Amino acid sequence: MSKGKGLEGLLNHQGQPPETISAALSHQGVAVARTALVYEELEHGRLINIFGRLVPSPARYMLLTGREENARVAAFSNWLMDECHRFSEARAKLLL
Numbered sequence: 404m405s406k407g408k409g410l411e412g413l414l415n416h417q418g419q420p421p422e423t424i425s426a427a428l429s430h431q432g433v434a435v436a437r438t439a440l441v442y443e444e445l446e447h448g449r450l451i452n453i454f455g456r457l458v459p460s461p462a463r464y465m466l467l468t469g470r471e472e473n474a475r476v477a478a479f480s481n482w483l484m485d486e487c488h489r490f491s492e493a494r495a496k497l498l499l
Contacts, residue, residue: 424450437462438494446497457498 424441427434428449434441437460444450466483470476 438498439490442490442494442497452498 423432423434424436424444426432428444433453434450438445438457441450445452464487466480468476468480471480
């Protein structure tokens, strides 16, 4: 991911525009952001966790469907859960 690419139009959980992350990437400030939004920047050393702390977010995602028995829905649900677990494990290795 190139610097700032993919962040346009996104807001972090505090309603801050992507410019706060861009400013941090440009060494012009500090940003507080969800790990999912800056994971690749942390992984590649473009951003660092300067305080050495993580603050758990109470936010959660849920997949709701009325068609669990549908094979395509089940396949998507399984893929999504696998991706969430993969990201969680990768994030833990990077940050803990």
